[in-house]
Amino acid sequence: MVMQTGFSSPRREMFPAGLRVLVVDDDLAWLKILEKMLKKCSYEVTTCTLAREALKLLRERKDGFDIVISDVNMPDMDGFKLLEHVGLEMDLPVIMMSVDGETSRVMKGVQHGACDYLLKPIRMKELKNIWQHVMRKRMHDVREIEGFENGTDHNNGHYGGDQTSLKKRKDIDNKYDEKGSSDPSSTKKARVVWTVELHQKFVKAVNQIGIDSDKVGPKKILDLMDVPWLTRENVASHLQKYRLYLSRIRKEGETENSAGGMKSTDHSPKESTGSFSLPDSNCAQQNDVSSNYKHPGNQLPIKPLDSKLIDADLKSINVLPLTVQRKPFNSEIDPDKASDLQAGLNHSLEPLETSINYVRFDSSVANRYSWTAHAQEMHLKPEFKPDSRQEDCFKFDQPPGSVMQQHVQADFLELPPGITPEPSVSETSNLTLIDVKAVSGKVGGSDVRQLSPIERALLSFCALDPEPSGSVFDMKHQNFNHESGAMKEEEPLQSSIQSFHLYPKSHIPNSQCPGLDYLTALDTKSQILFQGGIIDQSSIFGLESTCGLTMGLPRGDLTSFWLPNDGGTCKDLGFDYVFSDFKFADHISEASAAPCAPKFGLDYDHPFDFVEYPADQGLAWV
Amino acid sequence: MRCLFKLGHVRRWGFNSASSRALPVLGSPSLNWASEYKFYHLHAEILIALRDGDRKKEYLGYLDEQFIQLEELQDDDSPNFVEEVVNSYYSDSARLIRIIDQALEKRAIDFDKLDDYMHQFKGSCSSVGAKRVVDECSQFREYCAARSAEGCIKTFEIIKHEHALLRKKLEAYFQLVNSAGTM
Numbered sequence: 001m002v003m004q005t006g007f008s009s010p011r012r013e014m015f016p017a018g019l020r021v022l023v024v025d026d027d028l029a030w031l032k033i034l035e036k037m038l039k040k041c042s043y044e045v046t047t048c049t050l051a052r053e054a055l056k057l058l059r060e061r062k063d064g065f066d067i068v069i070s071d072v073n074m075p076d077m078d079g080f081k082l083l084e085h086v087g088l089e090m091d092l093p094v095i096m097m098s099v100d101g102e103t104s105r106v107m108k109g110v111q112h113g114a115c116d117y118l119l120k121p122i123r124m125k126e127l128k129n130i131w132q133h134v135m136r137k138r139m140h141d142v143r144e145i146e147g148f149e150n151g152t153d154h155n156n157g158h159y160g161g162d163q164t165s166l167k168k169r170k171d172i173d174n175k176y177d178e179k180g181s182s183d184p185s186s187t188k189k190a191r192v193v194w195t196v197e198l199h200q201k202f203v204k205a206v207n208q209i210g211i212d213s214d215k216v217g218p219k220k221i222l223d224l225m226d227v228p229w230l231t232r233e234n235v236a237s238h239l240q241k242y243r244l245y246l247s248r249i250r251k252e253g254e255t256e257n258s259a260g261g262m263k264s265t266d267h268s269p270k271e272s273t274g275s276f277s278l279p280d281s282n283c284a285q286q287n288d289v290s291s292n293y294k295h296p297g298n299q300l301p302i303k304p305l306d307s308k309l310i311d312a313d314l315k316s317i318n319v320l321p322l323t324v325q326r327k328p329f330n331s332e333i334d335p336d337k338a339s340d341l342q343a344g345l346n347h348s349l350e351p352l353e354t355s356i357n358y359v360r361f362d363s364s365v366a367n368r369y370s371w372t373a374h375a376q377e378m379h380l381k382p383e384f385k386p387d388s389r390q391e392d393c394f395k396f397d398q399p400p401g402s403v404m405q406q407h408v409q410a411d412f413l414e415l416p417p418g419i420t421p422e423p424s425v426s427e428t429s430n431l432t433l434i435d436v437k438a439v440s441g442k443v444g445g446s447d448v449r450q451l452s453p454i455e456r457a458l459l460s461f462c463a464l465d466p467e468p469s470g471s472v473f474d475m476k477h478q479n480f481n482h483e484s485g486a487m488k489e490e491e492p493l494q495s496s497i498q499s500f501h502l503y504p505k506s507h508i509p510n511s512q513c514p515g516l517d518y519l520t521a522l523d524t525k526s527q528i529l530f531q532g533g534i535i536d537q538s539s540i541f542g543l544e545s546t547c548g549l550t551m552g553l554p555r556g557d558l559t560s561f562w563l564p565n566d567g568g569t570c571k572d573l574g575f576d577y578v579f580s581d582f583k584f585a586d587h588i589s590e591a592s593a594a595p596c597a598p599k600f601g602l603d604y605d606h607p608f609d610f611v612e613y614p615a616d617q618g619l620a621w622v
Numbered sequence: 623m624r625c626l627f628k629l630g631h632v633r634r635w636g637f638n639s640a641s642s643r644a645l646p647v648l649g650s651p652s653l654n655w656a657s658e659y660k661f662y663h664l665h666a667e668i669l670i671a672l673r674d675g676d677r678k679k680e681y682l683g684y685l686d687e688q689f690i691q692l693e694e695l696q697d698d699d700s701p702n703f704v705e706e707v708v709n710s711y712y713s714d715s716a717r718l719i720r721i722i723d724q725a726l727e728k729r730a731i732d733f734d735k736l737d738d739y740m741h742q743f744k745g746s747c748s749s750v751g752a753k754r755v756v757d758e759c760s761q762f763r764e765y766c767a768a769r770s771a772e773g774c775i776k777t778f779e780i781i782k783h784e785h786a787l788l789r790k791k792l793e794a795y796f797q798l799v800n801s802a803g804t805m
Binding site for chain 2: 027028029030032033036037040071073098099100120121123124
């Protein structure tokens with residue numbers, strides 16, 4: 001790539017004019033003044049008084065702003081927190097302002113990543129120069145790209161890398177194309193996409209060195225990571241963010257009261273998912289989802305189960321929260337799949353509306369749920385302590401055992417018999433529901449155990465057809481051996497794994513959902529893992545909703561994750577149930593899963609009644 | 623002593639210390655000399671006095687450079703900019719004064735909260751360049767840090783007084799500015 005670094009005169013006149021600035025300040029007088037000043041500098045100004053508003057704007061308009069100026073003191077969110085969010089999610093330069101110029105405050109600003117700290121009263125001349133921060137960042141990023149390009153040929157094994165390199169190139173090219181007349185200095189930065197896989201490598205490397213040791217440094221980490229296209233600068237900046245994140249976690253871990261639950265939705269999932277650079281809108285929305293989780297008893301908008309409602313909401317569902325936040329990925333994830341994942345993500349996802357829409361509780365239903373005290377503490381955030389849930393992407397240095405413990409042994413939710421979930425499906429969904437009848441499972445050919453209500457519910461997806469379309473793996477009883485974050489993939493699955501097969505309705509042609517390939521995992525707190533190469537978002541959502549409905553779990557409770565088609569990873573992820581449309585023989589890499597031979601002819605011995613969904617209308621497993 | 627008045631939409635004056643008369647730089651035939659003088663005299667009273675040959679600026683006035691900045695920002699696009707900002711300031715600051723008053727009335731004063739409110743208030747005052755008030759705010763914060771309720775209460779009385787005084791001055795100022803514009 002040839003980057004014009006010279007500023008030819010006609011172009012120079014344009015930059016920095018038109019710089020898009022977002023100003024956040026709760027003081028109206030200052031807001032007015034700053035707006036006026038910035039306009040006089042020929043910048044494009046957007047103002048808002050709340051940090052949340054600002055974040056919303058930033059997320060809505062991806063790449064819509066060049067720089068953010070924010071006051072330190074704001075009513076809804078600490079300015080430093082906002083700073084962190086913006087830095088991690090959008091990677092924009094942020095300038096802090098305050099009337100207070102105390103060294104400690106300024107230091108805090110710098111530590112949180114502010115690129116400048118202005119003292120009020122602010123002079124026009126100070127604002128005139130803010131474009132330098134934008135320029136600096138762009139040059140820095142360009143240098144990263146150049147470094148990458150000068151680097152070695154792309155290893156096919158590093159699909160993540162390929163993805164990002166393509167992305168980078170595309171970004172740069174796009175920017176050149178879009179802004180035909182704009183000068184190179186207005187080229188948008190193309191950032192390193194810190195994929196889950198990449199980040200995992202990073203954390204692994206860091207842990208190997210020891211996060212607190214003096215030796216940890218970008219160079220060492222880079223060496224350990226062994227990712228040829230990654231530069232030291234990339235690692236350095238990522239390390240910085242990671243450190244910030246860690247220190248905050250530790251602080252919060254000390255002070256936060258888990259019973260408090262949702263008290264700080266602000267410091268949350270946002271940065272953790274944002275750091276993965278998965279399509280930002282999704283991450284952001286994921287965060288909104290999780291931050292909107294509320295305790296069923298108190299705050300959920302309680303709506304009667306209503307098929308119309310569901311239908312409407314199903315149609316409006318678009319996104320898939322993406323990050324697997326529970327555990328580090330099995331690092332042996334097939335990179336091919338990883339890129340498919342990305343690709344799938346990239347093109348199939350749109351912002352999620354808040355999960356509140358999808359809560360389907362009858363108030364009577366809600367009462368019947370017996371949450372254990374532990375569950376109540378956790379609210380609906382799947383198993384995590386409030387601080388850890390969101391930050392989980394970085395949580396790799398936490399003892400993995402803690403994740404397992406966090407499986408809430410909530411009493412299984414009983415669906416009151418009166419509830420007949422009737423999800424209908426939008427036209428776009430191509431999941432058709434299988435005949436829902438409860439079955440009991442057979443394990444290893446010999447055991448027939450009484451199923452828990454959840455299991456019954458799960459099995460309700462089963463139909464009687466001979467052709468199994470998938471399986472549900474009960475992962476609860478797996479004994480995962482994790483030490484210091486290392487996955488022991490070799491560990492064979494315990495024979496206690498139970499599985500039940502899922503069958504499609506016979507008259508639903510499989511061709512309806514060609515290529516739909518997913519693995520879902522459902523645990524007691526309803527984390528669903530979808531695994532697959534090709535994802536159809538509406539079907540996933542139909543599925544989620546159905547799962548939720550059938551089990552009486554609020555839609556908002558279901559978090560979807562997905563993984564590439566790699567059966568080996570499912571057991572590591574700590575899910576209670578794994579819905580899979582792998583048939584045992586085909587896909588599961590651990591042969592030890594085989595002991596649970598699929599059983600045909602399951603017993604129907606449970607009086608649980610679910611509505612049968614007509615083929616053309618339901619949600620199905622293919 | 624030299625005062626520089628910059629009143630963008632009206633005119634500029636130079637006030638030379640050697641001669642104590644105001645010399646119009648650009649005359650405007652439409653305005654009556656006496657009222658102009660009165661106008662600018664008032665302005666002088668509320669603006670900075672800069673000491674000759676001295677790097678340090680001695681602020682004798684109620685307002686500081688920030689106010690001049692505001693005036694410089696005023697232009698055809700926003701012809702009432704300064705007044706609008708000042709109005710914003712007064713509504714914000716009035717609210718904060720009420721809050722702080724309430725906080726000070728409590729038997730057990732929460733100094734940290736008080737400090738926080740005062741921080742906001744100070745920021746607000748700095749927007750219009752209310753120099754005297756801002757100085758008192760800093761004093762107040764020191765008393766907060768020292769956990770001196772008496773000090774805080776006393777200082778706050780001064781703050782309120784200065785705040786009200788400045789308001790009167792500015793009201794008079796704007797009246798004059800607006801009426802001058804219509805003449």
